[in-house]
Amino acid sequence: xxxxFTLLSICMITFWTLAEDRELASGNISKxxxxxxxxxxxxxxxxxxxxxxxxxxxxxxxxxxxxFSPLYQRTFYSWSPDSKRIACTSKQGRKRLVTLxxxxxxxxxxxxxxxxxxxxxxxEKILFFTLDNLCAFDxxxxxxxxxxxxxxxxxxxxxAVLGENIYFSNNGDLWHATLxxxxxxxxxxxxxxxxxxxxxxxxxxxDHTFVYVSLITDGLYAHVTDNILxxxxxxxxxxxxxxxxxxxxxxxxxxxIIYGLGGDLKxxxxxxxxxxxxxxxxxxxxxHLLYLRSSGWDDPVKLxxxxxxxxxxx
Numbered sequence: 001x002x003x004x005f006t007l008l009s010i011c012m013i014t015f016w017t018l019a020e021d022r023e024l025a026s027g028n029i030s031k032x033x034x035x036x037x038x039x040x041x042x043x044x045x046x047x048x049x050x051x052x053x054x055x056x057x058x059x060x061x062x063x064x065x066x067x068f069s070p071l072y073q074r075t076f077y078s079w080s081p082d083s084k085r086i087a088c089t090s091k092q093g094r095k096r097l098v099t100l101x102x103x104x105x106x107x108x109x110x111x112x113x114x115x116x117x118x119x120x121x122x123x124e125k126i127l128f129f130t131l132d133n134l135c136a137f138d139x140x141x142x143x144x145x146x147x148x149x150x151x152x153x154x155x156x157x158x159x160a161v162l163g164e165n166i167y168f169s170n171n172g173d174l175w176h177a178t179l180x181x182x183x184x185x186x187x188x189x190x191x192x193x194x195x196x197x198x199x200x201x202x203x204x205x206x207d208h209t210f211v212y213v214s215l216i217t218d219g220l221y222a223h224v225t226d227n228i229l230x231x232x233x234x235x236x237x238x239x240x241x242x243x244x245x246x247x248x249x250x251x252x253x254x255x256x257i258i259y260g261l262g263g264d265l266k267x268x269x270x271x272x273x274x275x276x277x278x279x280x281x282x283x284x285x286x287x288h289l290l291y292l293r294s295s296g297w298d299d300p301v302k303l304x305x306x307x308x309x310x311x312x313x314x
Contacts, residue, residue, distance in 0.1 A: 021275070024056055024290075025064050025303040031076065032290045032303055034058070034283045035083040040103070041290055042079070042086065043303055044071060053077065053088060055103065058288070058305060067106055072096045076158055078118040078126075087117035087126050098128050098137065111137055112144060118159040125179075127166060129156040134168060134175075134183055148175075148183035160211075162204040167211055172198030174213065174232060186211075187232060187239055197228065199239075205254040209234060212250060212257070215241060229259060229268065243268060247279045251286040258282070258289060265291060277304065 028046040035041065042055045052069035056062060068088060071077075075089035075096065083103070090099040090108075096115040101108045114128040114135065126137045127147075134148040134156070147166070157169040166177045167186075177183035189199050197215035204211045215228040229245040232238070248259035248268070257268040260278040267274060277291035289306040 020307075022060055022305040023302050024058070024060060024305055025054065026300040029292060029301045029303050030279070032279065032281055032292065033077070033079060034281065034288075034290065035079050035103075036081055036284055037083040038283045038285055038288070040083065041303075041305075042067070042077075044077075053086070053101075058283075060305075067103065068099070068101050068108060072115060076116045076118075080119050081121060081123040087111075087119060087128075089115040089117065098126065100126075100139075111139075111142075116156065116159060118161060120179075121161060121163065127159050127161065129154075129159075129168075134159070134166070134177060136179060145179065147177045147179065157200045158202070160202045160204060162206070162208060165204065165208065167202040167204055169198075169200045169202060169213070172196075172200075172216075174199045174202060174211065186234075187237070197230075199230070202232075203250050204234075205250070206252070207254065212248075213239075214245070214248070215239075229257070243271075249280045249282045249289070251282050252284055253286060256286070260291075265289075275306070 029043050032043040040055050041058050044051050045054055050070035051073055053067045053071060054064050055067050056064040070091055072089040072091040077086055077088035079086055086101045088099050090097045095113060098111045098114040098117045099108050100111055114130050117126045117128040119126055124139050128135055131153050132150050133146050136145045136147055155171045160167045164178050168175050172189040173185055174187040175183050176186050190196050197217045199213050200216055201214040202211050211232040213230045215230040217228055227246055229242045229248055231240045231242055244261055245259035246261055248257055250257050258280045259266055259268055263276055264273045265275045265277045265280055277293045279292045281290040287308055289308055291304050292301050293304050294301045
């Protein structure tokens, strides 16, 4: 009887990994983020053929508010560390413009030509890409510092910052820079074998031991996804392929990864399914999760909020 009770208790703990979910928005939604203070969330939604930026309080008490439109398609945005501003990529004709938005008032200011801005941790600089380089915009002096020395147009993706360390993907390769040191390549994607997976979405661990990435494999036969979760060892200089993952998020303390695969959300590395959904994003304190859920191809995407109640670790 005691053994049966223990088994049932374990099953219940495993099953009840999450509390009841809350719907925050629906529509053609992508790129959801928490504000650094965790009180608000944001997302991009397609409205009237434009990509628009929306925000809402995470407690669901206030209705969603359109903050800015139009955004340049397929670009990324960033909250300031104090949760008062958002840097995004607006468009003017075919130009991509780094634009700063004040969250409370909705006022916006075009800073310079560029795209995919990310706030530096101190909040007074914004990292961004031009067509051919990584740059830093100083909000106090309104000056631009070029952090790379590429001589022709590049294919840039996302920027990640940990302390003074800046990581980004360029032409499928993994790069590193600081404000004082020019960008240098950490790993050439063509060194990874026959499939030559492109490296994207770098996220360093807080202890600066690893950089987790997405390896875009361009279609492996009989696989659920073209994307592989990879882990680059900064000391050994070695990339490991870990698991198929369409999308993933790392808890801010680096102790847990939730990934989306085949319509399910799973915990890495034990692959326990915690629900249906995709594109998960952890809150700053690691206690909540934003994710997208859809019932079918023609149904609107729902932005959902999960409360995490188990402390699974890597």
